Amino acid sequence: MTTVVVDEQMAQASNVLIYSAMLVYTGALAAFATDLSGRGRVAAAAPDEAHEGLRARELVAAGGASVGAAGAGAGGAGSVGSAGAGSGGGAEGGDGEAPVVRRQAAGIAVSLTWLAFGLHLAGVVARGLSAHRPPWGNMYEFTISGAVVVTGVFLLVLLRNDLRYLGTFVVGPVLLSLGLAITVLYTQSAQLLPALQSVWLVIHVTVAFTASALFTIAFSATVLQLVQDRRERLRAAGRPPRRGRFMDALPVAAELERTAYRLTAVAFPLWTFTVMAGAIWAERSWGRYWNWDPKEVWSFVIWVVYAGYLHARATRGWDGRRAAYLGLAGFACVIFNFAVVNIFFPGLHAYSGVG
């Protein structure tokens, strides 16, 4: 039995790093928002261009670059995302008349996000080093570690697909949760409760973070999909929407839907693994692999709702918007499971350290 003393200086350094990361995230958020507003584009496509026309020309441009775009998806063709991927993930690829438009603000935003990610990750690592253990022993640490995984997963996805339009809706929530963490949830660095002293803490929680990060990004895409879908229906009804012109720069609803689906399709098996790893750990720690503890109940509910989402996409009359609503419900459960169940529900998973 060794008594490990908490390294106070390291814990302080962690706090400074987290504050710095928040500052840089704020800059990144501003830059992403500028990009969405269209101001950050050096030569933006003519704003009053008819929407469908713009899409149609993108199709031609993309088709010229690669047949891939023409056959992308199950019949869906010529989308911003796949065109970008088809032309080798070029940073400026697939944005209408590609070579002309340069999204300076988006470029700055991504660079700032990388910087903020570095600071944030260093802050999380310092927090772990301060107590010589993985940095997810209480609610404050869950939040900062979960947020760093969200940013990390987003940046990784960006390497392959141009989803920069999602930046505002990813960096925004990350910044918000860091703010909440440091103001409401802050807990002093310390060692772990006996029940958490296990290798499964690393496996179970890391995968849960990754799955939740993907669910978060998919959620952002789904919200945009529903907004875009509404705009498309208004336009089809002959009443073009007056507000929210920045949405014109985003992919069509069907493409956003596919993006959300792909992210969810990766997240779902990871969540399945999270539940399984949790069950294995529970068996070692409490003796029962499934105990219907509130946290387990909600993990199960999340699993079932997202399973419903995946089935709905394959059910006539339930695809598109209705499936999207299920996706939103699934994410609401993820947030509830994290925020409400941890703090307010008595149970075996009461590790929040809050209060």
Place this chain on the structure above:
Amino acid sequence: MVTAPEDLRNGPGTDDDVRLPGLGPVGWARWAWRRLTSMRTALLLLLLLAVAAVPGSVFPQRRIDPTRVDTYLTDHRSSGPWLDRLGAFDVYASPWFSAVYLLLFVSLVGCIVPRSRLHWRALRARPPAAPRRLERMPAYASALLEPGPDVAPDAVLAAARTALGRRRYRRADDEGSVAAERGRAAETGNLVFHVSLVALLVGIAAGSFLGYSGQVLVVEGETWANSLPRYDSFTPGRAVDADDLPPFTLTLNSLRVRFEDQVGGNQFGAPREFDADLTVTEGAGGTPRHRTMRVNRPLDVGGTRMFLVGNGYAPVFTVTDGEGNEVKSGPVPFLPQDQNYTSNGVLKLPDARPAQLGIQAFLLPTWVRAPDGRPRSIFPDATNPRVVLTAWTGDLGLDDGAAQSVYVLDTSRMTQLRQDGRPFTASLAPGESVRLPDGAGTVRFDGLRRYAALDIRYDPTKFWVLAAAVLALAGLTASLFVRRRRVWVRATPVPDGHDGVRTLVEVAGLSRTEDSRLGDEVRALLDALAGGDGGGGTGPADRPPGARKG
């Protein structure tokens, strides 16, 4: 089913085509079966299952924490009994929850069986021949090869077969074309996933039938033997013979406990280490062996698994009654009430004379007097322990046969001892004793020991459940990420009007799943056949951008 279009689940048109079935029981049964096994019903049942699971996290559950259920019932006298009747305190064993998941699994089986048959047939069938108009396919590319060596249609098709084989397609030859297919593992995975879920449920059910669990409290220095009467609570499965438990004994030599004392704030006093030091003897006359058990490190003995799930203090008391006889000497386990291990417990002394004696006590491991004058504990470790007690005389109520909790004193037929006109209380440090008023006796607080709360479990199916879960995950991953594709290559001779013959090479692809790389695949195949630059590939003109399947 995860990725399958609906028409594979129940045949085309069942859902939209709500015609009245032919009357008669068979017709109705068939109609009900079709409804139940339709994708839409499965989806609704899934959502219903999610909703039905929620109350179990809101209301306390009898199988997890019966004490909290009782508290809830006392606090909600009007709504409580109704909630109880609806099964709100036993959600996961309630008829409605069971109905939802059983219907879901029936629907699932009703879907797996016909689909397995279809898939079995598909596994042995050849890839379907090329459609007449390949340019109608979602991905299409073509090239016109100038006359030269190796561009005759037969040579191109031979090259296509090689290229497709390298990409792990199954192939079939037709006149002037090659048909190819890959990714049947997706449907195999899908079926494995769903079959594994059924296996998982069966495994869990079998486990609760064949297994048992029990709770035990062992005080430091005491020895416990594995037999039914020694359990504090015991929950056997229906097929368990409780008289036939594996024989072993264990002695708790010591329980080492450490709490947080380095860091202040709300982490101060949080538990850091529980370490039980045991001597275990297996079988009759086995060799005693020294073992340790801690949280996250259970102990396997005689086919069962033992877990350290709790701990607390057992103050040691010596009580003499009013006639001078010793009626109690030994440790009494107390229940911790808060994070600082303020614990309460009860001594029932039915043998005390002239009247039965009951003592209610609080243990404060680190005793201080709070500013308001009331004693409280400020740290969970026993740095300054004190016991605060009061005493009752009368009838303990042990003789009427009704079950009583050992932690609760039934004071309905007892009177509290008084001193100076107020209820009697005493505060004792270890080694101190107090004389009860009215000559009722004396109580001495001898010292403090710890106890370990152990769960003992036997679950013979847990590895089967784990295997089913792992298979389900593997199947799920295959069903989501294996791309199901069909590709056709056709080579047609085209006279160029002189004496040469050019060859028109067409490649088309079709995917049943989300497949953003289908176009790349078709293009790459054409490039391989046409030697790098394939010339004018075109996408189908009649397909609007953003069109969705189905």
